[in-house]
Amino acid sequence: MLAGLRGAITIGGMAAAIKLMKHWYVKEQRNLQLQKEKAEAQLQLLKAQVHPHFLFNTLNNIYSHTQGVAPVAAQLVMGLSDMLRFMLYECNQPLVPLSKELTMIRDYISLEKIRYDERFDIHLDIPSGADHLYIAPLLLLPLVENCFKHGASNMLEQPWLNLQIHLKEDLMEMRLMNGKAKEKKQGPNFGIGIENVRKRLQLLYPDRHTLKIMNEEEVFVVTLTLQLECIRSSRKKEENTFVLTNNE
Template identity: 50%
Template structure:
């Protein structure tokens, strides 16, 4: 009986050891795959930015406008790949990214595009979900100025009233071809994000008319104290 018991214990121990070895092997494989994925994620942007820098260096002497476009594109991509991965970003960064995007479009259209932009000089350390405002500006060019053959125009007014953000975007459209009420997939996505991230704290209105498209957004942002951030020092 004792011999049989020792044999069963040995077999059970061997089975347990094999199971543990298999578990350890699987964990090691998963860790290796995760590390490889992380390395690839670092490698691809590195290769991309190196390529853009090379294009910028080669284009600068002969095509300075194209070189500036490449430089601006690299800045936007860097923001989208790195800064925009956080749940919240500084409103000043988001506004800076919007202005950089508008500058790229202004360069592309040249003097043909009439553009009026107003943004707050002081964003009061406020934070916002990243890339939340960009679809409204992209929509201007995708469904608006790109369809206007003569005198394309847009107006962007971004203001702060306390910690409430007020955005108004108006752009011209081709007569007889107004933008749909939904504004396309981009605005449908941002509507969903607003509903999930700022429930009961926003109001979004879009209006399509014969020759213009209007978007107004009112968004209540968290004050810095609610996010555990130090209050800004008072100005002299």
């Protein structure tokens, strides 16, 4: 009987030891996996820090080498650098100043004007002094980009674009029109960029926006009203307006 009890204790001890070793092994493997993931995350962070730094240094070098011999190329590089800096360093915030969003739109349109060799008839009526108003980043750019992607590239003669943005306190009213080649009236299907804007508006501004899109035979019209976030609302809104035409 005593021998049997000793045998049971021995078997029980071995089972407990095996269970303990298994638990230690699983815990050790988990620690190793966590260390591996941490090292990979640190490496990715290092890459994220190095790549933009290298990119902007390279763009600055290209700009300095082309400024004297190829001013148009230098202007393109500088505009691209400003847009990338905004996208990489500021667009990770939920909100950005409306003034910076509008500056990026002007930079983007300026780059497209150079690409079309000034053939593009562009009129912009965009407010300045909107630092107290904030908007979700990169919300308006896809709408402007669509004008060049689906409108200008299909125009047979003189491409044109008209962008008007007006502010009434914290309410932004935007009307964007562009010409396109004459075709049959399209249905409700739009590009990926516009659909993404529509979804973001529904998520971020569920009861604070209206978006209307008309795709006619020769013109594409986007009308957007959006209630913006207002910070330092006591500061008086500047009344001056930035206007750019093709004759400037």
